[in-house]
Amino acid sequence: MRYTAARTRRAVIRLTMRLQEGLEEATRRPDRGDISTTTVIIWVAAVTGAVLIAGTIAIVIAKYNGKLNGL
Structure with a gap:
């Protein structure tokens, strides 16, 4: 159970960071x-x-x- 929670936490952190990078890129280059x-x-x-x-x-x-059909 703790392993799944740790993996989920890491996945959420990675997704959050990727979203933040994307938003920064969109702000920098509209x-x-x-x-x-x-x-x-x-x-x-x-x-x-x-x-x-x-x-x-x-x-x-x-x-x-x-x-x-006859053709």
Whole structure:
């Protein structure tokens, strides 16, 4: 039990120190290369378009599946 408590304490200390270092880095360098809003919009549009195209193809194949068997 004491071993688990010691490991947990060390893990919490490491995480706290890592978080503090990250916050200090963010304060020192506010522009860390974060993803811009435009990039997020482009990715969402691309993924949405791909899902729509794949869905349309699946619907067409399901609808005409019997007719496509003879090809």
